[in-house]
Amino acid sequence: MFYHDNQLQYEVTVEEPDPTFARALQQAIGGVEGEMRVAMQYLFQAWAVPSDQQAYKELLLDTAAEELGHIEMLATAVKKNLEGAPVSLADVSNDGNDGLATLAGMQPRQHLSSGLNPLPTDSNGFPFNGNYIVASGNLAADMTANIMAESTGRLLATRLYELTDDPGMKDMLAYLVARDTMHQNQWLELLTELGDSEEPFDVLPIPDSFPDENENQEFNYAFLSTNVEAQDDPGMPWTQGDSPDSEGEFSYLSQVDLEGAAADVGAADPRVYNDPTPQNED
Amino acid sequence: MFYHDNQLQYEVTVEEPDPTFARALQQAIGGVEGEMRVAMQYLFQAWAVPSDQQAYKELLLDTAAEELGHIEMLATAVKKNLEGAPVSLADVSNDGNDGLATLAGMQPRQHLSSGLNPLPTDSNGFPFNGNYIVASGNLAADMTANIMAESTGRLLATRLYELTDDPGMKDMLAYLVARDTMHQNQWLELLTELGDSEEPFDVLPIPDSFPDENENQEFNYAFLSTNVEAQDDPGMPWTQGDSPDSEGEFSYLSQVDLEGAAADVGAADPRVYNDPTPQNED
Amino acid sequence: MFYHDNQLQYEVTVEEPDPTFARALQQAIGGVEGEMRVAMQYLFQAWAVPSDQQAYKELLLDTAAEELGHIEMLATAVKKNLEGAPVSLADVSNDGNDGLATLAGMQPRQHLSSGLNPLPTDSNGFPFNGNYIVASGNLAADMTANIMAESTGRLLATRLYELTDDPGMKDMLAYLVARDTMHQNQWLELLTELGDSEEPFDVLPIPDSFPDENENQEFNYAFLSTNVEAQDDPGMPWTQGDSPDSEGEFSYLSQVDLEGAAADVGAADPRVYNDPTPQNED
Amino acid sequence: MFYHDNQLQYEVTVEEPDPTFARALQQAIGGVEGEMRVAMQYLFQAWAVPSDQQAYKELLLDTAAEELGHIEMLATAVKKNLEGAPVSLADVSNDGNDGLATLAGMQPRQHLSSGLNPLPTDSNGFPFNGNYIVASGNLAADMTANIMAESTGRLLATRLYELTDDPGMKDMLAYLVARDTMHQNQWLELLTELGDSEEPFDVLPIPDSFPDENENQEFNYAFLSTNVEAQDDPGMPWTQGDSPDSEGEFSYLSQVDLEGAAADVGAADPRVYNDPTPQNED
């Protein structure tokens, strides 16, 4: 079963809200390359593992719960980027050409359907689809799907990193890029273990051309246990030793030992009628 | 952020595996009335709550994490009902007419795509869709969506209860029916609080004609906190006092204090090639 | 704007309910060849017609409203074919091999999601999709879409006619086949008028090999006005003169003058919990 | 069966066409919160009602036919807002920065697929989906779905009301907001009747914070019969007496007695090739 606390896994700040970037961020939430896919994919893969292979199941559940926390971070980032977004054509026309272009670049359902909040869709408003999830019953085939998911996911994160010029967003994305590096490596490690081979695999992390110094160097080879109790390092190939991309060394962290970060968000423009408080006094 | 342990929230046993019932159970996982919908819906609603309304956010996160555990229970139930399902036409023809009808009644992707494991789809193999999720930014509108989701969800659970004659499945469904009773009541409680009205609402729980004695009476008015640390009863209208359906009294439980249940499942027929262990000796 | 009364456009009777045929009938409701498509398609095409071409708009609205009545007839047919369908595995096993095959052949959501009622989906439970609707703004292009829709729709109806052996169902389908003949001809008539050509078009109706005597001969060349007031024949090329398939002569009918048919349907098995009446006495 | 006439249910005027607002209006046609959903939902719910509960069936058919007329009003509004929209990049560049932003903010299929006409999609061009429709066979569960649909639908209408500054559009939306108030109340009235409870429910209408004076006060508690013949008030709980939100008193209207409004729309720019008239003289 599953638990939560009231902290974000990593800090999410936005210096200058940008509704166009809020549209782009949706791709990382509900897009085919996004975090809803990997969270649900690792859950379904875990539930298919027979009980006598508990280490594999634990590995998958650990990372599934971590990914749920990534959706939460991105949802917070979308909400913060939508602060102050235009909700009336009068606002827009007072704002000159920029106003009209800003409205044009918004994902309209981020206003109309959710009141300036994140959606379970991609950047075009196309809803998350269960067929993105691969859980084949065959652990090796599943690992190829996971490497693919973390490769296209990391590629997306690097493109978002380049797109934004907000320091808070760049910092959050550097963290997510690092986690995708780790996840590519841990799934490849398991795939090679299933295949009894042990060798460097220099094509990883994909894309490899993203500068190392732009990646968060603290978290890019750390396995994160999300078990509700702090765990000792189980000494698995994905928690210690060289990483298969030969660029790092695995370590082991428990999420319960992380400091976490506050998740404070403001109320939306009253004209989107989110009615957050008791309201029938009129 | 989110955590997991290695227990099911409630026991899942199957006396006589039945692949036709495994098809039906999919509706409760990835169907429009299913648990993936409510889990993700409550998460997105929680992430839209402003920080100064923490009690509402906590309420939504508590139940979201609970629902993730329900998907897990149903996934386990599907897997157990697929044990021994036919994977070859030769098996089937040896089995006489029953064999052919059993194969006909299977959801083919539960074999072909997942190797006798659950899928993120409904009973027809239609994939879960992000547009099932309602998170409007307006808490009262969201509560109408939640009451609807728990009403159609409870209706589905009662139909599944009638469909099966397996005592383990009936016991699991009696638990899920009870939780849907609680959730209908807690969301209605919040809706009435937002509207400052306080009255019995006798149409709940929906469907009301399902016999009370078939519902698990221990859990049907208990609020379940899934916070990673045991919490004191916060004294909210949905944790104590009469329930709005006037049939129960709210209580408060912490998931960390639940005993939980083991999730043991066997390996699939080798002819579905799930390859769970190192395999390249051939 | 739109109106209704409490009659079916044509009688719908079922002698021997058959849940397998209920599954097949769904294709004609929410399938790509079905009646939801044409009803909505003709509405959107009508709304795109400029006001100075009122005759075209009226023609499209007339047939759109007729098609809404066809969905209603098919919905009634599905409901009647699901009477007595199995809702518990105990029922099924008491019924021997036939019971299991009957359950296997059901569309599971016709029980689980709708309580033995029609769904807005096709025969596989795939939901109706707005992109089936073609309304291009160009009336000639729209007519090619309409001829296609009525050709594949009539083909589906002839296949359903062959599939069933229930006399009531055969009679209803003979009526629907006849209406599709008319609609193919009326849209082709308009297409040729737009192109100023006037000639027989012997390939219609599609499929042409369906025996004429199995088609309802009273309604297959009658234009049906659904205007809320009885109209005089406007003397359009699709209300009088030879039909373009050279097999009939157009006539003109007002739906308000039709006798109609009763739509009586019974209550479902109580074990599907449809709770149709006040219910909280338990 | 169903009928139509050639009037709109309520006047639709646009002073200053705005293609960005035409994009937003699509959400109210084919979106998950839109009118296609409720029209089809009430039809399928009506067809599931047993014949001995004719009053419930009539109620559902009445409002279904009304909602078909709302789609028609919104389709007219979209068409009028697209008058003069850019269809060539040369137009756009002559228009300076505003032209480019206007083109950027358009829903491209409103030009490319429909020739400046409405589409059966939401604001992102995502097509209407049959799984939006809830018709469970259980009337109480259906009422929770209807209250939800009218709550999210009214929320959308209030957001559109704020977004536009066109007086004609504001007037049309004030009418639609009023109808959603009525519909929330009538469905709740039926739900409470099914549950034998009778009390004010102050959280309605949702959203409650929308100023009463911006809502059309003539139509917000009037039940509208769409029966093809004028009906006497049947004296149902949703046609007379206090409304459950305790803010109004129910009344009863027949659509045949409404005056209606003309639906005049012009021809599109010839460069979108809608070819509305005979055309083969070239």
Place this chain on the structure above:
Amino acid sequence: MFYHDNQLQYEVTVEEPDPTFARALQQAIGGVEGEMRVAMQYLFQAWAVPSDQQAYKELLLDTAAEELGHIEMLATAVKKNLEGAPVSLADVSNDGNDGLATLAGMQPRQHLSSGLNPLPTDSNGFPFNGNYIVASGNLAADMTANIMAESTGRLLATRLYELTDDPGMKDMLAYLVARDTMHQNQWLELLTELGDSEEPFDVLPIPDSFPDENENQEFNYAFLSTNVEAQDDPGMPWTQGDSPDSEGEFSYLSQVDLEGAAADVGAADPRVYNDPTPQNED
């Protein structure tokens, strides 16, 4: 089976890349009116033709393979129109108002998901859907679907022709318009042959109002064989004689005899991380 070479079927040049037009072009690739639909539709129709009707099968395969080449041309056109498109908000703000409007008008997944390359989606990013494909098993019904597909496809191409002001794009679209003229005529020819009627059909090509001189006059009545070996004219009704729109005369061409055109495209901005070459030196 199928073959390829390294030439485009017709030249594709872009003088001034325009990312807004790249968004619009997607409609012709993966949209309901696009080339993926017709390519796959003609393949599935061909595979349903019995072996004793080889001429029909060959006809369908010939045009299917031609349409695959049209997807390729449009994909090249999209890629060329995305050259230099903005990939960072810093680029955009340096570019003044135009930059922001350009970014607003992009299809975000053409950057985020594909690295400035074409997608298998429509102009809104809605993915291609298999239910667009009509292959009914009945050749006459299939021909109505093909005439519809080529009518709405040609309509789309004429709207794109008007939208762009780039001479290379206009030339490519004039070619595609011409091919759609031919395809409308050849499918109608086959439909009339199946019906044994022979007459002019003046409404074709749809839309008929597009000026003849803007259409490529060399290819608009030429049947194109894509057989891997040059074929003699088989003397079919769609390879010689008058076209049914009475505006042209059929001729016969073999694709192996076409000159073809080079498909040269450049590398994308390095900041989209397409990593086309060995990369692990960092």
Place this chain on the structure above:
Amino acid sequence: MFYHDNQLQYEVTVEEPDPTFARALQQAIGGVEGEMRVAMQYLFQAWAVPSDQQAYKELLLDTAAEELGHIEMLATAVKKNLEGAPVSLADVSNDGNDGLATLAGMQPRQHLSSGLNPLPTDSNGFPFNGNYIVASGNLAADMTANIMAESTGRLLATRLYELTDDPGMKDMLAYLVARDTMHQNQWLELLTELGDSEEPFDVLPIPDSFPDENENQEFNYAFLSTNVEAQDDPGMPWTQGDSPDSEGEFSYLSQVDLEGAAADVGAADPRVYNDPTPQNED
């Protein structure tokens, strides 16, 4: 551009038609693990390759065209397995229990929508979806998607191999399994080349437990050029040398040099009204 001939790439025979197996085979055509996905995926990846990397583009086009031929083989297999399938309930009831179970196990649209022919859908009738296609612009990320696609595709083929007991189907599937082995290896070879590593990768082919002797040993390490002219071995890492799974040696074949196989299929039951020949004599 693209070409075709009239041969199948490999022989397709069916000894005993089985409509239940025809349903299962659909998964390999339009399913998420199927051949439509890989054919279109390799095309879009090819079109994203810059012109100065022609070898990569040629590689992708070669295999794309090969995959189109695999869809054709599977479509032929579906059609042959549907010969004699029941199309009337009278047939079925004459056939005893087996008849009913056979009808129950059919994919209804394989009769109703296509007249006993293949569909562009998966085994549940869910249509092919463009979002299955991954073409990211980054060749290494694309290779992870290709390895995943060929792994899950090969897993599906092995499950189909076990499911059937028809020798013709087993032979066809042994061929397809072999091609998936080759394709896994060639994409991995390219991935390692991009990463400058060269090592055995023993986990391949996935699933590795499928007995080597059940795989076609002639084609499992042969690269197949589909260029319209026979090509010399270009000496690429995927056309010669050891395969990365260390179980084979690459070779090079031209499809133009293959013998091919005839694609003869019969006409369907006349009661499905496929009307393959001129028909208007009635």
